Amino acid sequence: MTTEILKSKEELRNLIDNYAYLGDEWKISEVMDLFIPDMTYKVYMGGNLVGNTSGRENLEKEFNEHASQVKTYFTLSGQHTVHITGETAIGISYSQIKMVREIEGKDVLTDYSVKYDDQYIFQSGKWLIKERTAHFLVVESRTL
Incomplete structure (x- = not known):
């Protein structure tokens, strides 16, 4: 493995960690800086597509709307595997995300x-x- 590949793997891991750190701190505009302008973000729950957003501006609006309903975020980033081919890469990562919201006067x-x-x-x-x-x-x- 070349030092260039190792450097890229470290930079990609930092990208994933920064996504978690910045999100936990409600720094949504800085999270958006981690994406290309014409990005795509899809969300599946229970195997069903429940969200499909294109474009950083649209994603920022959705993230801000979601964040307005959350009292506390806490994210743990786990495994991160990447395969790099020149200036592109694919990766898989795992996270545990905890969110506290107030629902009917109670923290959930x-x-x-x-x-x-x-x-x-x-x-x-x-x-x-x-x-x-x-x-x-x-x-x-x-x-809670």
Whole structure:
């Protein structure tokens, strides 16, 4: 493995970690900077497509709307495997996402187990997300 590939793998891991860090801190506009302008973001729950967004501006609007309903985010990034071919790459990553929302006066914790299938592209000297497909595999909610 070349040092260039190792450097790219580290940069891609940092991209995924930054997605989690920035999202947890409600820095939505900075999260958007991790995507190319004409990106695609799909969401599956229970194997069913429940979201399909194109374009960074549209995604930012959706993320901001969602964030306005959440009191606390906490994300743990797990495995991340990438295959790099020149200036493109594909990757799989796993996350545990916890969200606290107030529902009927009570704090409700929803715990998500998510697998992401990603396509990345190297542009303007950095790796960016071109396409992200989120598979919400396990969703559990409980009152705190």
